[in-house]
Amino acid sequence: MKFGKRLKRQIEESLPEWRDKFLSYKDLKKLVRLISTTDASPQAEGEFVSLLDAEVEKFNAFFMEQEEEFVIRQRQELQERIRRAAESLRPSEAGYAAEMGRIRKDIVNFHGEMVLLVNYSSINYTGLAKILKKYDKRTGGLLRLPFIETVLKQPFFTTELISRLVKECEIMMEAVFPAAEEQVERREREALAMAEQSIFRNAVAALITMQELRKGSSTYGHFSLPPLILPDPDLLQSLQIPSPIPIQ
Amino acid sequence: MKQFHNRGIPMLVSSSLHVRPSPIEEKYPKLLDSQQALMEMELRKNSLAPLQNPLMSNNGVYGFSLSAAPVFDSDLHIDAISPHEKHTFDAPYISKLSDRNSSLPSTFSLYSATCQPSLNTYPEESAEITWRPESIQGITDYPDHVNLNNQIQENHITNPGDINKQDEWSDLTGLINENWRELLDDSDTTESQTKVIHSAVHVPADFSVQNSQTHLSLPSHSSELSNATGPSSSTNAAPARSRMRWTPELHELFVEAVKKLGGSEKATPKGVRKLMKVEGLTIYHVKSHLQKYRTARFRPESIEGMSTKITQIEEVSSLDLRMGTGITEALRVQVEVQKQLHEQLEIQRKLQLQIEEHGRYLQMMFEKQCQGIDKIKASANMDESSTQLSELTNSIDIREIPENDHAKTDKRSPGAGLAAEDSPQLIDRHKMLKHDSKIESNIVGGSYSPPSKRSRHNYVDLSATPAI
Numbered sequence: 204m205k206f207g208k209r210l211k212r213q214i215e216e217s218l219p220e221w222r223d224k225f226l227s228y229k230d231l232k233k234l235v236r237l238i239s240t241t242d243a244s245p246q247a248e249g250e251f252v253s254l255l256d257a258e259v260e261k262f263n264a265f266f267m268e269q270e271e272e273f274v275i276r277q278r279q280e281l282q283e284r285i286r287r288a289a290e291s292l293r294p295s296e297a298g299y300a301a302e303m304g305r306i307r308k309d310i311v312n313f314h315g316e317m318v319l320l321v322n323y324s325s326i327n328y329t330g331l332a333k334i335l336k337k338y339d340k341r342t343g344g345l346l347r348l349p350f351i352e353t354v355l356k357q358p359f360f361t362t363e364l365i366s367r368l369v370k371e372c373e374i375m376m377e378a379v380f381p382a383a384e385e386q387v388e389r390r391e392r393e394a395l396a397m398a399e400q401s402i403f404r405n406a407v408a409a410l411i412t413m414q415e416l417r418k419g420s421s422t423y424g425h426f427s428l429p430p431l432i433l434p435d436p437d438l439l440q441s442l443q444i445p446s447p448i449p450i451q
Numbered sequence: 452m453k454q455f456h457n458r459g460i461p462m463l464v465s466s467s468l469h470v471r472p473s474p475i476e477e478k479y480p481k482l483l484d485s486q487q488a489l490m491e492m493e494l495r496k497n498s499l500a501p502l503q504n505p506l507m508s509n510n511g512v513y514g515f516s517l518s519a520a521p522v523f524d525s526d527l528h529i530d531a532i533s534p535h536e537k538h539t540f541d542a543p544y545i546s547k548l549s550d551r552n553s554s555l556p557s558t559f560s561l562y563s564a565t566c567q568p569s570l571n572t573y574p575e576e577s578a579e580i581t582w583r584p585e586s587i588q589g590i591t592d593y594p595d596h597v598n599l600n601n602q603i604q605e606n607h608i609t610n611p612g613d614i615n616k617q618d619e620w621s622d623l624t625g626l627i628n629e630n631w632r633e634l635l636d637d638s639d640t641t642e643s644q645t646k647v648i649h650s651a652v653h654v655p656a657d658f659s660v661q662n663s664q665t666h667l668s669l670p671s672h673s674s675e676l677s678n679a680t681g682p683s684s685s686t687n688a689a690p691a692r693s694r695m696r697w698t699p700e701l702h703e704l705f706v707e708a709v710k711k712l713g714g715s716e717k718a719t720p721k722g723v724r725k726l727m728k729v730e731g732l733t734i735y736h737v738k739s740h741l742q743k744y745r746t747a748r749f750r751p752e753s754i755e756g757m758s759t760k761i762t763q764i765e766e767v768s769s770l771d772l773r774m775g776t777g778i779t780e781a782l783r784v785q786v787e788v789q790k791q792l793h794e795q796l797e798i799q800r801k802l803q804l805q806i807e808e809h810g811r812y813l814q815m816m817f818e819k820q821c822q823g824i825d826k827i828k829a830s831a832n833m834d835e836s837s838t839q840l841s842e843l844t845n846s847i848d849i850r851e852i853p854e855n856d857h858a859k860t861d862k863r864s865p866g867a868g869l870a871a872e873d874s875p876q877l878i879d880r881h882k883m884l885k886h887d888s889k890i891e892s893n894i895v896g897g898s899y900s901p902p903s904k905r906s907r908h909n910y911v912d913l914s915a916t917p918a919i
Binding site for chain 2: 263264267270271272274275276277278279295304307308311314315318321322325328332348351352355360362366368369376378380396397402403406407409410413417428429433443
């Protein structure tokens with residue numbers, strides 16, 4: 204139940220067009236329950252597997268589409284930035300600052316979206332793993348291991364490319380952003396203001412979710428992940444935004 | 452084999468099948484001859500399945516171990532993120548009958564399961580022969596089975612008891628021929644599909660989704676795959692559904708081509724595709740990508756035009772007043788959070804992979820045990836026919852193995868992270884010790900009997916294998 208709630212929250216916080224692309228965790232759980240109460244016949248299992256396959260396909264399709272767009276955008280951001288930098292060297296301070304501000308914002312949001320895609324991949328994987336575990340537990344099957352095998356190789360889980368793009372984006376940002384100043388208080392105030400933005404908000408929610416998911420579970424075992432260790436836990440604490448939408 | 456190379460021409464497939472069910476038979480012996488050693492080994496591994504049977508509560512589980520076996524053992528490696536096309540090999544020998552709305556019989560998939568390991572050594576072949584198994588269509592109750600699961604296969608369907616035979620090829624060919632005819636007769640009847648499908652146990656093997664994804668980081672690399680998997684969808688041979696995985700390199704080629712053709716507006720998909728010269732890149736891929744590219748370009752271009760006004764009017768006033776260093780700082784915080792999230796995600800992913808790898812490792816150890824037992828039997832009964840051997844395997848309880856037989860102990864040095872490289876050595880060692888030792892056999896899942904002196908010696912031997 205915990206995961207279900209967290210997933211729901213994640214979905215709510217996510218960008219609108221992403222919302223229906225997540226794992227249908229609740230439905231699958233219901234199905235597992237159904238199968239476990241009735242007979243775990245081969246055909247029931249087959250149907251279950253088919254559903255899972257469909258989910259995976261859904262992830263793949265969405266993921267690859269996003270990936271493609273990011274690839275296009277990444278090149279774009281780079282070009283745009285270069286162009287603007289070249290242009291704006293000449294104009295007055297005002298124009299330059301504004302342009303740079305815009306570019307920075309775009310790059311940061313771009314970075315955020317990519318990270319969120321990785322998060323999307325991760326949370327769906329986790330959901331799948333959990334569902335499979337439930338299935339095995341309830342029906343005494345051995346569906347989990349081989350199925351997860353295949354999932355590991357799926358495009359949506361092989362996020363190397365996106366990670367690479369993220370890193371490149373970070374390098375880009377280093378160049379675009381001026382040297383950091385130590386203004387902690389101001390940072391936090393501004394951060395809260397910024398946190399209203401959907402991407403940022405989503406990222407915060409994702410981190411929190413991840414942290415909580417890994418805090419500890421009742422079924423801790425060989426296949427469970429260790430608790431999350433954040434290098435800067437205070438940062439996250441200061442950014443916790445109370446959710447306006449009540450979570451059932 | 453070319454005749455089975457289906458490019459979405461339904462009639463060909465069915466007619467070729469109708470006319471000549473024998474090609475299948477032709478194929479199999481060919482394979483068998485060439486891959487005999489490997490196949491035998493694989494099949495022996497597969498024969499461990501019945502041994503596991505009594506221990507599995509769910510009969511369907513049997514299929515999983517079967518499917519697991521080829522995956523684990525084909526390379527005798529624990530290869531967590533092996534980029535092999537192992538899984539793509541499932542596709543080749545399954546025909547695409549989507550056009551007929553008929554799905555594959557379970558036994559056919561079974562055949563592919565046993566076939567799978569042999570395909571490992573024929574990467575080129577498998578690249579060419581890409582099928583789109585349509586068994587899924589029958590399985591799902593979705594009305595539009597056309598697109599939904601057409602890329603997914605469920606290959607490993609078991610038929611407990613029959614699998615152990617090493618000469619099952621002939622059995623299978625018979626079955627397959629039967630089923631082919633049955634299918635072709637029952638074309639377009641969903642009932643027959645469900646009938647056939649529901650009689651089998653489904654094990655999700657490898658997604659042929661993998662096949663349809665084309666990882667074109669470099670031209671001509673895996674592009675053959677994509678080409679053949681292009682028409683992966685069903686009857687109408689709708690525009691290629693196979694997804695292209697665009698990489699920056701590929702995109703760069705694309706942009707270059709577009710530039711040469713005079714820009715994103717002027718460039719046509721056909722022209723771009725020609726210029727890119729990437730094998731396996733269909734026009735549909737290019738088309739959709741071009742569309743995305745155009746919309747992406749449009750945005751900054753329009754903003755560029757606007758920015759001159761907006762910058763001067765709004766942005767100057769609002770941005771400078773409100774933002775300045777403040778916004779930069781806020782952005783910085785945002786980046787921090789995002790970076791952290793990304794870092795954690797990467798770590799998490801690595802952990803997940805490791806966990807699964809470990810799980811596989813454990814599974815492999817488990818199977819190696821049984822495999823060892825089979826090896827003994829096989830080597831001890833060299834001259835016997837395979838059927839006899841498999842019967843033996845079926846009937847003999849491990850405890851009753853006569854003294855000459857031996858199985859290797861599963862005991863390893865505790866915490867030994869024995870790399871997969873150890874396994875071949877172990878097996879060799881095993882053969883060496885065949886006549887010398889009397890290791891007490893380990894019963895699958897059962898308690899270990901205390902090793903005899905001999906076996907301890909062997910145990911030491913085994914553990915002396917340099918751990919990697």
